[in-house]
Amino acid sequence: MSMLDEMPAPDATAVITDVVHSAKPVSRLRLVMARLRSTPRFWVGIIGLGAIILWAIFGLVPNAWNYTDLDIYNMGSSPSRLHWFGTSDIGEDIYAQTIVGLRKSLIIGLLVGPLAAIVAGVVGAVAGYLGGWWDRVIVWVIDLLLVLPSLFLFILLSPIFKQLSWVALIFLLAGFGWMIMARVIRAQTRSLRERDFIKAARFMGVDTWTIIRRHVLPNVSSLLIIDATLGVGAAILSETTLSFFGFGIQAPDVSLGTLLAAGQSAAATRPWLFIFPAAILVFTVLSASLVGDALRDAVDPTSGVNRD
Amino acid sequence: MIGFIAKRFINYAILSAIATLSAYVLASIILNPAARYLGRNPRPSDATINSILDGLGVNPNTPWVERLWAWIVRLVTEGSLGDTIHNTSVISEIAARAGTSLRLLILGTVIAAIVGVTLGVWGAVRQYRFSDQAISVASFTILATPAFVLGILLMIVATLLNNFLGVQLISFTGEYTPGLDGGWWVQFGDRAGHLLLPTISLALMGAAGYSRYQRSAMLDVLAADYIRTARSKGRTRGSALVRHGVRVALIPMSTYFAYSFATVLAGAAVTELVFSWHGMGELLVQSISQSDINAFTGAILFNAILILIAGTLADVVYAALDPRVRV
Numbered sequence A: 001m002s003m004l005d006e007m008p009a010p011d012a013t014a015v016i017t018d019v020v021h022s023a024k025p026v027s028r029l030r031l032v033m034a035r036l037r038s039t040p041r042f043w044v045g046i047i048g049l050g051a052i053i054l055w056a057i058f059g060l061v062p063n064a065w066n067y068t069d070l071d072i073y074n075m076g077s078s079p080s081r082l083h084w085f086g087t088s089d090i091g092e093d094i095y096a097q098t099i100v101g102l103r104k105s106l107i108i109g110l111l112v113g114p115l116a117a118i119v120a121g122v123v124g125a126v127a128g129y130l131g132g133w134w135d136r137v138i139v140w141v142i143d144l145l146l147v148l149p150s151l152f153l154f155i156l157l158s159p160i161f162k163q164l165s166w167v168a169l170i171f172l173l174a175g176f177g178w179m180i181m182a183r184v185i186r187a188q189t190r191s192l193r194e195r196d197f198i199k200a201a202r203f204m205g206v207d208t209w210t211i212i213r214r215h216v217l218p219n220v221s222s223l224l225i226i227d228a229t230l231g232v233g234a235a236i237l238s239e240t241t242l243s244f245f246g247f248g249i250q251a252p253d254v255s256l257g258t259l260l261a262a263g264q265s266a267a268a269t270r271p272w273l274f275i276f277p278a279a280i281l282v283f284t285v286l287s288a289s290l291v292g293d294a295l296r297d298a299v300d301p302t303s304g305v306n307r308d
Numbered sequence B: 001m002i003g004f005i006a007k008r009f010i011n012y013a014i015l016s017a018i019a020t021l022s023a024y025v026l027a028s029i030i031l032n033p034a035a036r037y038l039g040r041n042p043r044p045s046d047a048t049i050n051s052i053l054d055g056l057g058v059n060p061n062t063p064w065v066e067r068l069w070a071w072i073v074r075l076v077t078e079g080s081l082g083d084t085i086h087n088t089s090v091i092s093e094i095a096a097r098a099g100t101s102l103r104l105l106i107l108g109t110v111i112a113a114i115v116g117v118t119l120g121v122w123g124a125v126r127q128y129r130f131s132d133q134a135i136s137v138a139s140f141t142i143l144a145t146p147a148f149v150l151g152i153l154l155m156i157v158a159t160l161l162n163n164f165l166g167v168q169l170i171s172f173t174g175e176y177t178p179g180l181d182g183g184w185w186v187q188f189g190d191r192a193g194h195l196l197l198p199t200i201s202l203a204l205m206g207a208a209g210y211s212r213y214q215r216s217a218m219l220d221v222l223a224a225d226y227i228r229t230a231r232s233k234g235r236t237r238g239s240a241l242v243r244h245g246v247r248v249a250l251i252p253m254s255t256y257f258a259y260s261f262a263t264v265l266a267g268a269a270v271t272e273l274v275f276s277w278h279g280m281g282e283l284l285v286q287s288i289s290q291s292d293i294n295a296f297t298g299a300i301l302f303n304a305i306l307i308l309i310a311g312t313l314a315d316v317v318y319a320a321l322d323p324r325v326r327v
Helices: A012-019 A030-035 A039-058 A095-128 A130-146 A150-163 A166-175 A179-193 A196-203 A206-219 A222-244 A256-265 A272-299 B001-031 B046-056 B062-080 B090-127 B130-143 B145-164 B186-224 B223-234 B236-272 B280-289 B293-321
Strands: none
Touching: A012 A222, A039 A095, A039 A272, A039 B236, A095 A130, A095 A166, A095 A206, A095 A222, A095 A256, A095 A272, A095 B046, A130 A179, A130 A206, A130 B001, A150 A166, A150 A196, A150 A222, A150 B001, A150 B223, A150 B236, A150 B293, A166 A222, A179 A206, A179 A222, A179 B186, A196 A206, A196 B145, A206 A222, A222 A256, A222 B280, A256 A272, A256 B145, A272 B130, A272 B145, A272 B280, B001 B293, B090 B186, B090 B236, B090 B280, B090 B293, B130 B186, B186 B236, B223 B236, B236 B280, B236 B293, B280 B293
16 A cells, blocks of 8 residues: 555656746646646546536426326327326336436535545545554555445445434545555655754744644645546446445435436346436546646646656 | 565455454344344244344344354354354355355456557557547446446347357356266367456457556556666667566556455456356345345455455565566
8 A cells, every 4th residue: 555655746856947947936726727838638638527516406497297297198208299207117217216316426526526525535534644553543544445445335334324314424425535545645645744844933933733734735636636636537437336235325316326227127138227327427527637637636646647 | 586576465364354343243233133033924922033133143142242252252163153034054155156256356367467568558549649549538437337237238138149140159147057968078069158248348458447547557667767778788678678668567466456356346346246147246146135244244254355366466576577576
């Protein structure tokens, strides 16, 4: 697992080589934005994600059916002008159901990603900054959670969360999604701790929590932003897998996972029940991870495509 | 080198033991095995339920510390993991299912590692060419696909293929065809046919992740001075890339392999469930839905031992590749 600790810090020298031609100094934010703008992956991802979010918000407007409506004259029909994505065997409009499911999955993903990143930042910074026993215990918990596959823990905890509303699922997913990033943040904080500006603050008597909040967290914020973006896709994948097997979102609520579970048995004979929600799920996760990947490359010039 | 591996092995062994014990404690607190009997009509008397639960060692009225201690004592003295709620021993249940899971896991992981490393090296060497872009797009798409969607998509493709050919070329439900007559070879062929789609599914997911990491590790290495040195002392490009490039780029991969193995296990469990295999993944999910604490802990122990083996193997590879560890 040492690879995680060795993730290179944003490298100051590489930034300078890019700036050499310009007359006045360029801020880091503008540099990152400039690199992002020249990455095709970023554009594909951000436009895809934007389109999916807009579609989730406004997609039901032009559709004649609500997701609870049953069209008893067209049960199990294939995609047609009346039902764009076809209907299920009891006449539910798959288009409307897909949008409602997509909304839930998107909300969960967009909340869990940033939440998990915040937890990762705080836990990693505390472990790296305080060191000693705090550090040992936190690293130990992280290692333990990496050995126990989190999917199994989600399934074990599901009897509790099934009784609560789907909002509880957000906290469950965020509660187990922070470990990997916390290790990276911890390694980063350990090197930051020895830097002069943090030493100066410490010797001036600034208390620990303020140093973490004012000096450590802003310096690892780029990592946290990347983690939050990549976490969106990961959270959607976890949520749909849990819901697919009946451990996540429960019956009156619809998510892409429950929709795919319903369409699974007919996947070969009536593929529209499965293909449309599946394609939209893959597209959503792919867009989110493309944005995250492009962000990582823009922030860290030594990773991925910037390397020659 | 022996010392290094022994140290890592002990570290993994302690982690696995603690993971198993925590799983037992969590399961004892969350699951309520009595619920299974309370819902019956006519309802068994409390005395009956208590005696059944006491026999299994899962009575919620006993504090979990005592139950945990009894479980450890039984494991150490009798080598038993207790009984499932169906009164079969957990060990025999695991023995019956382990082969099914291991067959899928070992094949899937080995194929994933070979394909992933090859594609990653290929992509790095031909950076920005068409083949590199195609591999990147494909691996991003597979990484964005949940395991169950990938499995079902493969089933749809297989069904279309079977319909097109008019014969049952690829069978994908269950682990073998029930009631199939024939000799050893027929049985073997049947099992291999059933193994095809789940293995492809697991191998695709693994290879997608490995190829991304291998590509980025290989790009680091390609820029290094020693590759140029190797070329200038007269090695061919291919030989320099393999002997000095791939070998070094595999070092971070061995770490990534150990650390991603838990994800592979979860993916294998999902794949087993989708293809309705009676493996360890099914045991794990069933044990939770039936509130079977002993079976759940047994399944977690099985997974922990697999992670222990995979982690140690990765460290052996690491030590073999990296001379700095050996001194």
